[in-house]
Amino acid sequence: SQKIEQNSEALNIQEGKTATLTCNYTNYSPAYLQWYRQDPGRGPVFLLLIRENEKEKRKERLKVTFDTTLKQSLFHITASQPADSATYLCARLGSSGSARQLTFGSGTQLTVLP
Amino acid sequence: EAGVAQSPRYKIIEKRQSVAFWCNPISGHATLYWYQQILGQGPKLLIQFQNNGVVDDSQLPKDRFSAERLKGVDSTLKIQPAKLEDSAVYLCASSLPGEYNEQFFGPGTRLTVL
Numbered sequence: 578s579q580k581i582e583q584n585s586e587a588l589n590i591q592e593g594k595t596a597t598l599t600c601n602y603t604n605y606s607p608a609y610l611q612w613y614r615q616d617p618g619r620g621p622v623f624l625l626l627i628r629e630n631e632k633e634k635r636k637e638r639l640k641v642t643f644d645t646t647l648k649q650s651l652f653h654i655t656a657s658q659p660a661d662s663a664t665y666l667c668a669r670l671g672s673s674g675s676a677r678q679l680t681f682g683s684g685t686q687l688t689v690l691p
Numbered sequence: 692e693a694g695v696a697q698s699p700r701y702k703i704i705e706k707r708q709s710v711a712f713w714c715n716p717i718s719g720h721a722t723l724y725w726y727q728q729i730l731g732q733g734p735k736l737l738i739q740f741q742n743n744g745v746v747d748d749s750q751l752p753k754d755r756f757s758a759e760r761l762k763g764v765d766s767t768l769k770i771q772p773a774k775l776e777d778s779a780v781y782l783c784a785s786s787l788p789g790e791y792n793e794q795f796f797g798p799g800t801r802l803t804v805l
Contacts, residue, residue, distance in 0.1 A: 581733075609791065620695070620782050620796025621734065666733050670792055677792040678747065681733030 580604065581669050583682035591690050596657050598685045600650040600667030609670035610650045611679065612641060614663045621666055625652075657689045693717065695797035697783050703803045709771040712800045715764070716785030722746075724794065725758055725768050726782040734782055740766065741788075773804045 580603045590596050600610065608629045613621035627634045627643045627650065634641045640653040654661050664686045668679040696715040704710050716723050721742050726734035737756065738748040743763040751758070755774070760766040770777055780799040786792055 583733075585731075611793070618798070620784070620799050621794075622796070623793045626791050626793070668733070678736055678739065679734075679792065679794065681735070683731065683733045 581667055581680055581682040583667055583685050585683055585685070587686040587688065589688045589690060590657055592657060592659060594657055596654040596661070596687055596689070598652040598665050598667075598687065600652065600682055602648050602650075602669060607669040607671060610641070610643060611668045611670055612639075612650075612652050613666040613668060613681075615666055615684065616663050624665075626670075654687075659689045659691050662688045695783055695785055695795055697781075697797035697800055699800055700798065701801050701803075703805065704773055705805050706775055707772040709769065710773055710802060711767050711769045712781050712783075712802075714766045714768070714783030714797060716766075716783070717795055720785035720787055720795070721763070722786045722788065723760055723766050724784040724786075725766070726784065728780045728782055728799070730779070737768070770802075773802075775804050778802055778804045 582601045584599050609626055611626045612624045614624055615621040625634055625636055625641045627641045638655045642651045664684040666684045667682040670679055698713050702710055723740045725737045727737055728734045737751045738758045739746045740760045743760045756770055758768045780801050782796050782799045784794040784796045786794045
């Protein structure tokens with residue numbers, strides 16, 4: 578079966594540093610990976626999508642990379658702020674028949690310390 | 692633009708009781724999803740609708756879970772009878788048709804089964 582794995586351990590970093598979160602997938606290369614942010618008591622919020630043929634995607638302080646050789650995506654937050662503290666979810670966009678569907682990893686909880 | 696609405700936000704029931712959740716997606720979004728998110732895990736897709744038709748319900752425990760989207764707009768998810776392991780957050784999401792499938796999530800309903 579296709580799996581999306583994220584580091585289940587929480588990540589604590591100091592304000593101003595770069596946070597790097599990892600998403601690994603198995604069995605086959607997804608055409609697309611999406612990253613979402615989830616705050617306590619709220620639903621996930623879409624951040625970025627990266628396609629299989631893209632090496633890197635940026636949006637403001639966020640950067641996502643996609644390495645099909647390593648079967649891995651890295652999510653970076655530069656100049657991190659306490660407001661970036663949240664759980665970040667990686668999701669594979671795949672198909673089931675005619676339906677486009679997301680399979681989520683378990684998420685990584687990030688805490689940015691002031 | 693109004694987001695995805697869900698109610699109730701919280702529900703506590705005893706095992707073997709019934710419960711229903713309601714979702715109103717973003718106006719114009721033809722695709723609607725119900726997810727189950729157990730504490731510490733990522734969302735798991737239960738059922739996907741395209742307008743008022745079911746596209747995928749392969750992960751819905753059909754012996755106790757049911758869902759409908761009668762007029763292709765709002766949707767209800769029902770559990771009857773509930774089990775202890777159904778304690779989770781139930782998230783509703785919607786999206787426009789398209790290749791990248793950015794999904795917009797509601798705040799979720801936190802269900803506790805005692």
